[in-house]
Amino acid sequence: DQQVKQNSPSLSVQEGRISILNCDYTNSMFDYFLWYKKYPAEGPTFLISISSIKDKNEDGRFTVFLNKSAKHLSLHIVPSQPGDSAVYFCAAVREGGSEKLVFGKGTKLTVNP
């Protein structure tokens, strides 16, 4: 049973526009959420995170929104740049609990010049 779901395998946007990547989770025990970015032939790198006590976290062009009641989070990239083209993974963990970070299947973002 997939606990973290990224239902869009791919997303294509124009440079300068907003990219919105979505993630849903089923385990209500998750209380810390992260986004990772992965370029081809490289390991994933941490991008941004959010704790369940918040509903929004910003870092430059990247903002993550959390809707706990809907068990949904989203990553907004504004403005999108060609260098943002990568696979984005959503991940979740229960703080203070099991040491297992659960990843979604990823969304491949392509930003067209």
Place this chain on the structure above:
Amino acid sequence: NAGVTQTPKFQVLKTGQSMTLQCAQDMNHEYMSWYRQDPGMGLRLIHYSVGAGITDQGEVPNGYNVSRSTTEDFPLRLLSAAPSQTSVYFCASSYSLTYTGELFFGEGSRLTVL
């Protein structure tokens, strides 16, 4: 700082052969883990360790063994390789998964089993 170092980067095995994927980190992280990435499957946890001498299974542990004799090293062993183990393997470490959740990943090891 080297971060997380994985060796080898590429390996081709025949079915039934054994091998060890090496992982070392120089950040004094207690938490280390192994993931595999397959097309359409995302990153799946194989085994993890919360400190020297402590290991536990992840989502897909079958066919793999691990040990953690030092804080720095966390090797992944394939005892009898199968074609289903063809994948890209990532080692990752963290100061504390339940504190920040931020994992530092190696560059990956691409394994092909014929």
